[in-house]
Amino acid sequence: MSQSPVTNGPAIAAYIAGASQRVLPPEVADMARLCLADWLGVAIGVLIFAGLTAWDTQKIKEMYSVNDDGTIAGRKAVMGALTLYLDFINLFLFMLRFLGDRR
Numbered sequence: 001m002s003q004s005p006v007t008n009g010p011a012i013a014a015y016i017a018g019a020s021q022r023v024l025p026p027e028v029a030d031m032a033r034l035c036l037a038d039w040l041g042v043a044i045g046v047l048i049f050a051g052l053t054a055w056d057t058q059k060i061k062e063m064y065s066v067n068d069d070g071t072i073a074g075r076k077a078v079m080g081a082l083t084l085y086l087d088f089i090n091l092f093l094f095m096l097r098f099l100g101d102r103r
Contacts, residue, residue: 042097049091056083 060080068076 039098042094045094046091046098049087049094053084053087053091056080056087060084 060076060083063076063080064073
């Protein structure tokens with residue numbers, strides 16, 4: 001089974017978010033620790049989905065063949081568009097969390 005960012009990304013993000021909470025000194029207030037952990041999680045999420053967008057784009061480029069008929073090419077186009085759409089939506093949501101006001 002091949003390893004890909006899709007399978008490794010969430011595990012890495014969860015590990016880093018959990019490790020960041022253990023590294024902080026105990027004097028830090030719980031709210032500050034939560035905000036820092038949230039910020040790190042969002043920053044990691046932005047990086048993961050930026051990488052997934054690039055990876056999916058390369059996967060779509062490799063998927064196309066000159067010998068495909070119109071029906072197959074159309075289905076591949078729809079699947080590729082949906083994949084990139086989901087990547088962009090998730091990237092946008094993480095960027096909103098990263099840049100948004102936390103009141």
